[in-house]
Amino acid sequence: MALIVQKYGGTSVGSIERIQSVSERIISTQQQGHNVVVAVSAMAGETNRLMNLANQISEVPEPRELDMLLSAGEQVSIALLAMSLTQKGIKAISLTADQAGIQTNAVFNDATIEYIETDLITKWLNKGYVVIVAGFQGRDRIGNITTLGRGGSDTTAVALAAALNADECQIFTDVDGVYSSDPRFVSNTRRLKEVSFSDMHVLAKSGAKVLQEHSVTHAWNSSVTLRVLSSFDDGEGTLICENPKEVLAVTGLALKQDLFLVECEGISAKEQRELYKQYKVLDERCDCFQIVVPKATFLQLKLAFNTKIRNISSLSILTLVGDNVEGMAESACNQLMANSIDIYQYDIEPKSVSVIVNQADLQRAAEILHKTFVITEQSQDNNLMIAVS
Amino acid sequence: MALIVQKYGGTSVGSIERIQSVSERIISTQQQGHNVVVAVSAMAGETNRLMNLANQISEVPEPRELDMLLSAGEQVSIALLAMSLTQKGIKAISLTADQAGIQTNAVFNDATIEYIETDLITKWLNKGYVVIVAGFQGRDRIGNITTLGRGGSDTTAVALAAALNADECQIFTDVDGVYSSDPRFVSNTRRLKEVSFSDMHVLAKSGAKVLQEHSVTHAWNSSVTLRVLSSFDDGEGTLICENPKEVLAVTGLALKQDLFLVECEGISAKEQRELYKQYKVLDERCDCFQIVVPKATFLQLKLAFNTKIRNISSLSILTLVGDNVEGMAESACNQLMANSIDIYQYDIEPKSVSVIVNQADLQRAAEILHKTFVITEQSQDNNLMIAVS
Incomplete structure (x- = not known):
């Protein structure tokens, strides 16, 4: 039995139908005998909707209140995903970042995770629950809600995987892996089976959007094996690890x-x-x-x-x-x-x-x-x- | 200087324009020399929107997760109201019910407030802040988010007023007071200047919708003077207290x-x-x-x-x-x-x-x-x- 952390982005949970299929994917992972912790983004469009409300008040909304506002987005998606699993007969519980013990520094809108107090997550895992954690958010030392900035849900997933010593951190997204280049601009691109942390770091820093640079660094430093997978199709995706079995001349x-x-x-x-x-x-x-x-x-x-x-x-x-x-x-x-x-x-x-x-x-x-x-x-x-x- | 608790319902904060005018009303109360604590509902339509999402998953959504979901609604409105006040140069801070220390029993969807730990609210009041608290919600003893059921934001306001020993609890709504009957059915109704707790309790129990029965009982038990006011028009509204100065033959x-x-x-x-x-x-x-x-x-x-x-x-x-x-x-x-x-x-x-x-x-x-x-x-x-x- 392994412990798998999965991350689903906004597009993957962008409608009730998609949330239902995410829960099928979680159930299938659990049925392979694994414990599952899930980090979820806000439903696609929700963060923009909230940001638009804030911008009607101010072009530069007060930072603490912006985090209070935006973090409501993930609260909606984690609750709906937990409901969906429960409805399918699977034990599941949603946790806000505060409840999940994700402590950050006090930099609103661009916080850094300092520490995860994993007791509550572990308690629910031990009871056989799928634990669903709000991505992109945390709480500072005095209990304010913070958000992690761009790509924040990837960071949440990697930090959870590191803190829980998970066997693999799976990043589900709208493409089925890391490609040799951006298929929107280049023909004959190919999905890579494995990429080293160091290559992935340079790719991310140089514009590859599939993974956020910071979350790659974090995974590398914590030796968390990453896998990029599609939420919509099956497949083995791309494994990002310290020592890939095979190395290409040019990645x-x-x-x-x-x-x-x-x-x-x-x-x-x-x-x-x-x-x-x-x-x-x-x-x-x-x-x-x-x-x-x-x-x-x-x-x-x-x-x-x-x-x-x-x-x-x-x-x-x-x-x-x-x-x-x-x-x-x-x-x-x-x-x-x-x-x-x-x-x-x-x-x-x-x-x-x-x-x-x-x-x-x-x-x-x-x-x-x-x-x-x-x-x-x-x-x-x-x-x-x-x-x- | 008095301490005033104000409650604004969903219609009162139903759009950015209305949130802006609520903040003007709060500023005017503050400018009269008062400290202000505000309890806010979700924006009109938001709770229904969230409920509709949940119902697409299940007719009877899992109760804990439903509270996790619905409580996101007030988190949005408190953040926007705090932003609006900050933008107008007023010191303001929003607090979720969890942050505000509103502890309830563990009855999801219909929780009862047991206790409010007011330290944090008092700290911000002492610093000259308007404190904006999420209505309708609380946390149970182990940190789960709960909701209070119908009329819950009124209950939040009354409980805050009682716990803070406020001078008056003002319920802002879409009518300008308690009327002698429902103006939608009866002609020549009249706004009442004062109503006793006991009469208001019977009116609420018998179908008057302006105040929820439970919040009247709570105010009565805690000797919290209530005032029902319009969010849209000025006026003195209706005072609900122990001993009205004048009593009508029929209220x-x-x-x-x-x-x-x-x-x-x-x-x-x-x-x-x-x-x-x-x-x-x-x-x-x-x-x-x-x-x-x-x-x-x-x-x-x-x-x-x-x-x-x-x-x-x-x-x-x-x-x-x-x-x-x-x-x-x-x-x-x-x-x-x-x-x-x-x-x-x-x-x-x-x-x-x-x-x-x-x-x-x-x-x-x-x-x-x-x-x-x-x-x-x-x-x-x-x-x-x-x-x-």
Whole structure:
């Protein structure tokens, strides 16, 4: 008998019908002889609905009250999932993050889990219950409700798995695993059977959306084996672990879009240093420099610096990830330039090579790099895998 | 400086616009130099929306999980109200019933408040905050979320006022006070300036919906002065207290509709005794008897007794309430009969006289009794009040 922590995102519990099928999936896990703890997000659309109510009052709602508001979303989904299981004859109990003992720091809207007091969860598990915990939320030391920020339910699941010493943390989502690149932009992508923590961390940091960077780090640090699975289809998904049995030459191609190339002029030296610390610098001349920032950040900077900054163009970053990609940088740039794709900058880091191109060239560049380096004819011939020696 | 507890119902916080005007009302109370604690219901329609989700899973949802679900409704409204006050520059904090220390028994869906641990509320009041508490909910001794059943937010407000020793508990609702009868059925009704606890208790028990019977009893037992006010209009509303300055000959006419006259045949003696304990008996012959039950109760009884019970007709009860109404029973019946209204039964109790009529006669009977005994020409001449000697 194993202890499995499962996480279901907003789309997976987006309607009563989907909640019913999530409960079937939980029952099937239990029937394989496992104990199950479940972390659940708010029903799809609910967090936006609540955020919209708050924004009718203020563009920047009071942070503590925003967490009080948003955490109601998961309270609804955990109760409905517990009802659904009970209705099917399965013993189940829902717990808010407060009840489940998930203690965080006091940073509203972006809290970090400090500790999970697991006594109550363990008590219910020992009684044979499926324990359903509200994802994305916690309580601070004096009992205020906090939320964990983006991807928070993944973090809840990983932290629960670590605290409970679970055998596997299964992240159910709307895709059936981690892919060699984003199928919306690239053809012939392939689901990866296994990915190492270190590769997954670089993929997530470089724009792969299937897992949030922070939850990968947390799992890695806590040695929690992760598995990404589809809520809608059966399959073995992708296993993320310390030492995959098989390692690919290139694990994948991550894409990050909606970046702005921003030109700054007449900004103080101190502010310039702050910006340099946080963002890629592309060009620099005495009083004028260019940095690459996410679109949302540009809007904030615009408020602060007004006419001193302006958006020059929209960029994307493509990142090849794998143990031995460093040597491919030159060849990658040559391939792109041979296809008339301008390269703003390229970076070589351990386990990654990234190139910055115009947003308009993203799809074409991604196809070229994926076909040349990730899923090559040769790698297909070799049954896609290169055995570790 | 007084301590005022205010309660706002679902209609009063039914939209962001209304939440904004509730916060204006709270600010105006604070500006009069008072400390304010607020109990809030879920936004109008929200409890029904959540109940509908639950009913898609089960007609009778698991009780603990139903309370987990429904309590999310008030969590949304308290957060939005606190945001609205903060946005207007007023210090405000929202507290779930759990955080506010509202401890109940463990009867899910219909819990009773046992105790309020007021330390946290008092701490925030002392710091100059408006404290906004989730109505309708509590926590049991082991930390489960409970709900208080119908009218629960009124109960929360009264219990908070009692525990905090508040100077007044103001119930804001969609009418501007307690009326001499239900204005939807009776013309020339009048708002009452003051009503005694004992009269209000009989009015609530007899069908007046403005205050829930249980919360009146609770206020009476705890000597909490109540005031019923409109959320939408200014005015002094109706004061409910131990000793009103002025007492009317007849305080009001309460109406209770949607009752069924049910004939039972072939039911065991034991079951008959149970029904007799709970409901009015209108007719009895050896194996067959008639009782008066609310429509919802009839549907439950029908499930239990099937063909042994049947609905004969729809009835209403009209109840005259006041210190000296007992002597008016005969005259009331005569007035109704003179207008060809059948009377199924009449009851005389201390402070009340009630008659049972066909539902179809309700409006006509109510007009006659109200005009004859409650707002008579004489009472209007006397400025509507008879001073207590």
